[in-house]
Amino acid sequence: MAYKREHVKERFRPKPGKLLDQVREVMRYHHYAIRTEQTYTKWILDYIRFNGTRHPQEMGKPEIERFLSHLAVNRNVAASTQNQALNAILFLYKFVLDMPLNDYIDAIRSKKQKRLPTVLNxxxxxxxxxxxxxxxxxxxxxxxxxxxxxxxxxxxxxxxxxxxxxxxxxxxxxxxxxxxxxxxxxxxxxxxxxxxxxxxxxxxxxxxxxxxxxxxxxxxxxxxxxxxxxxxxxxxxxxxxxxxxxxxxxxxxxxxxxxxxxxxxxxxxxxxxxxxxxxxxxxxxxxxxxxxxxxxxxxxxxxxxxxxxxxxxxxxxxxxxxxxxxxxxxxxxxxx
The missing domain is CATH 1.10.443.10 (Intergrase catalytic core)
Structure with a gap:
């Protein structure tokens, strides 16, 4: 499953504390927009809750795939929304937990619907x-x-x-x-x-x-x-x-x-x-x-x-x- 390649180079280690506070600290260090920060923390929280509030360090590829498949099958999200959720999770593992996921994420993909835009004359x-x-x-x-x-x-x-x-x-x-x-x-x-x-x-x-x-x-x-x-x-x-x-x-x-x-x-x-x-x-x-x-x-x-x-x-x-x-x-x- 394709995902956006992050352009963060160096590894920044956040202060010990709550996970989402660490996510925010890392994102602010790398100057992410506040809307991106809010969106990423929301998806990370959804991912954790979906898996019974287990800590992400205890989870990995299988849990991510189940969560993304759930988004496509049960919540019927758009392909762009599913990719956004994946980007947030990959950011968490790579730049916050220092556990980069090198395996291919094989989740059920949302269908990319082709719809014509609404236009006024x-x-x-x-x-x-x-x-x-x-x-x-x-x-x-x-x-x-x-x-x-x-x-x-x-x-x-x-x-x-x-x-x-x-x-x-x-x-x-x-x-x-x-x-x-x-x-x-x-x-x-x-x-x-x-x-x-x-x-x-x-x-x-x-x-x-x-x-x-x-x-x-x-x-x-x-x-x-x-x-x-x-x-x-x-x-x-x-x-x-x-x-x-x-x-x-x-x-x-x-x-x-x-x-x-x-x-x-x-x-x-x-x-x-x-x-x-x-x-x-x-x-x-x-x-x-x-x-x-x-x-x-x-x-x-x-x-x-x-x-x-x-x-x-x-x-x-x-x-x-x-x-x-x-x-x-x-x-x-x-x-x-």
Whole structure:
């Protein structure tokens, strides 16, 4: 069974203590994202509970295979979810317990279902935007206009917006890759106005001695004063300050993704769009409409940040087709 190859080189030995605390310590040492940390600890806990709360040191290949097969057969998880669970367990054995598993994991695999993405037509996109307003409207238009993923939009920083060159730099996208994508001309005025508000809030907190923003640990060490500079501030800051779950520092984080998710879902409902619409639907629509406009598929691949053009090709299956012109053989029976 295939799994993601980890890029951690050196062995870090955590302090003695509870297993999950050790997992968190190792992941933080190697600068894993907090969402990855939360996901991995969840899967490790599920694995332990499934095997009767036995310590992982007492288990190995057979228990892992039974757990992964259980996910596929009884919980019917997607192939990507099953691989995610495997990655978490392999990380535990290799980097926390120092018991790397060299044997092939022969579990029942989840079937990788091929489903076409939900895409809105131009009219539906326009209707959707008529029922969403304020900052959420700006964010939704960025998802559609630049082909951003939800968290890529949420995590934008002021320095990532390049008005002069009409592009956005996406930092640490999927697979921790950076890329450039288009900055829609029609959004630039609204975005400039929005950033003036961000600057005003930042200057107010700076004067109060409260201006600080989260930076990855390596950057925080390299640029110790960067957290108190405008360019590193979030484009979409949260309304309130909150406690960092890792450092316990109280500061203003970026907006939470659930706000935009709810705003998009409510807008689709009000617009009478009878499709399952989420923020990611806007990214799907961006890709499809770019291809329909005749843009080169390789360029669209780069804008989306796809590693393989075959991922981008799925949008060719949902491009608009004039079915009225195409017709059906049933329509020809009347002429016989």
């Amino acid at each position: 131009l009219s539906e996109v326009s209707q959707l935007f008529q029922h969403i307003s304020g900052t959420h409207e700006l964010m939704a238009k960025l998802l559609y206009g630049a082909g951003l993923r939800l968290m890529e939009c949420i995590r934008l920083r002021v320095k990532d917006i390049d008005f002069e060159n009409h592009h956005i730099i996406v930092r640490d996208g999927k697979s921790e890759k950076d890329r450039a994508t288009v900055l829609p001309k029609t959004l630039q005025e609204d975005l400039r106005f929005h950033l003036k508000g961000v600057q005003k809030l930042f200057e107010q907190e700076l004067a109060e001695g409260r201006a600080d923003v989260y930076l990855p640990q390596a950057l925080a060490k390299k640029y110790p004063g960067a957290g108190k500079s405008l360019i590193w501030q979030w484009v979409f800051p949260a309304k309130n300050r909150s406690k960092d779950p890792r450092t316990q520092k109280v500061r203003r984080h970026h907006a939470h993704e659930t706000g935009l998710q709810k705003a998009v879902a409510n807008a689709a409902k009000k617009a009478g769009i009878h499709k399952r619409v989420s923020p990611h639907t806007l990214r799907h629509s961006f890709a499809t409409h770019m291809l329909e406009a005749g843009k080169d598929i390789r360029r669209v691949q780069e804008l989306l940040g796809h590693a393989d053009v075959r991922t981008t090709m799925i949008y060719t299956h949902v491009m608009s087709v004039n079915f009225e012109t195409l017709g059906s053989p049933l329509d020809n029976l009347d002429s016989i």
